[in-house]
Amino acid sequence: MANTDDPLSITFAALADPTRRAILTRLARGEATVGELGEPFEMSAPAISKHLRVLESAGLIAREVDARWRICRLRAEPMHDAHDWLEAYRRHWEGNLDRLVEFVERTHRAEAKKPASGAPRAPRKKP
Amino acid sequence: MANTDDPLSITFAALADPTRRAILTRLARGEATVGELGEPFEMSAPAISKHLRVLESAGLIAREVDARWRICRLRAEPMHDAHDWLEAYRRHWEGNLDRLVEFVERTHRAEAKKPASGAPRAPRKKP
DNA sequence: CTATCGATTAACCAAGTGGTTAATTGAAGG
DNA sequence: CCTTCAATTAACCACTTGGTTAATCGATAG
Numbered sequence: 658m659a660n661t662d663d664p665l666s667i668t669f670a671a672l673a674d675p676t677r678r679a680i681l682t683r684l685a686r687g688e689a690t691v692g693e694l695g696e697p698f699e700m701s702a703p704a705i706s707k708h709l710r711v712l713e714s715a716g717l718i719a720r721e722v723d724a725r726w727r728i729c730r731l732r733a734e735p736m737h738d739a740h741d742w743l744e745a746y747r748r749h750w751e752g753n754l755d756r757l758v759e760f761v762e763r764t765h766r767a768e769a770k771k772p773a774s775g776a777p778r779a780p781r782k783k784p
Numbered sequence: 785m786a787n788t789d790d791p792l793s794i795t796f797a798a799l800a801d802p803t804r805r806a807i808l809t810r811l812a813r814g815e816a817t818v819g820e821l822g823e824p825f826e827m828s829a830p831a832i833s834k835h836l837r838v839l840e841s842a843g844l845i846a847r848e849v850d851a852r853w854r855i856c857r858l859r860a861e862p863m864h865d866a867h868d869w870l871e872a873y874r875r876h877w878e879g880n881l882d883r884l885v886e887f888v889e890r891t892h893r894a895e896a897k898k899p900a901s902g903a904p905r906a907p908r909k910k911p
Numbered sequence: 912c913t914a915t916c917g918a919t920t921a922a923c924c925a926a927g928t929g930g931t932t933a934a935t936t937g938a939a940g941g
Numbered sequence: 942c943c944t945t946c947a948a949t950t951a952a953c954c955a956c957t958t959g960g961t962t963a964a965t966c967g968a969t970a971g
Contacts, residue, residue, distance in 0.1 A: 665805070672796040702919085704961080746863050918966085
């Protein structure tokens with residue numbers, strides 16, 4: 658995941674870590690300092706700092722300096738695009754559509770060796 | 785992202801790549817062979833094969849052997865959990881709640897040096 | 912001024928990622 | 942039998958990631 662990646666990839670990559678997701682969950686309850694955010698984890702302070710930098714550069718948190726504390730707060734906007742992207746696949750998981758398509762195809766396989774309906778794969782030439 | 789990661793992390797990590805997301809988008813239109821999936825990308829066949837392996841071990845696609853072709857189809861179920869996780873943050877991005885909270889806090893900062901409402905951060909002892 | 916505290920940066924490491932080319936497997940066809 | 946084709950595996954590469962410890966920075970307290 659280079660820094661040249663698109664925003665959606667950066668968002669998903671930032672979310673692909675349980676520590677970072679837990680930090681976001683904590684921040685959903687309200688702002689917190691870096692020390693407070695790191696307290697639940699058996700992890701060094703620099704490790705937390707790195708996680709926060711990933712979240713910040715993904716635009717998922719904002720940091721503000723208050724004396725010698727850094728106050729972190731959630732910026733959930735990037736999640737909106739990720740949510741929207743997933744939304745397009747809702748019909749595929751709802752009603753077990755995946756399994757239905759698979760069932761129909763598997764059922765018809767013995768009768769006719771061609772893909773089930775709704776699967777417009779270009780026919781492979783198999784003379 | 786080690787193979788010991790939790791399912792949600794594996795799902796998000798699999799989605800954190802534009803090539804893999806494009807493959808999933810293509811599969812949403814119907815099943816396809818590995819060759820068909822790789823055709824739009826200026827990328828070697830082994831590279832596509834690796835992406836497909838990531839998607840398969842994340843449970844996002846299934847492969848089936850048909851003669852010398854591997855038919856890939858979408859398995860969207862893991863996206864459901866990812867979608868649900870993001871759903872919990874909807875109120876934070878809807879109505880620009882983030883900016884609202886920030887505005888309220890920033891407005892009251894000069895009057896009273898304490899966190900804005902809805903931010904139950906443990907008070908740092910600053911005698 | 913000095914010590915301390917919250918947090919970050921620096922330097923390093925093991926492991927993973929995303930890509931390559933070359934070799935391999937397995938099925939189809941002349 | 943031999944070739945060809947779809948796809949994967951093997952071996953390798955540059956780069957990233959997630960973690961560490963040690964050093965640094967800035968602000969506060971004494």
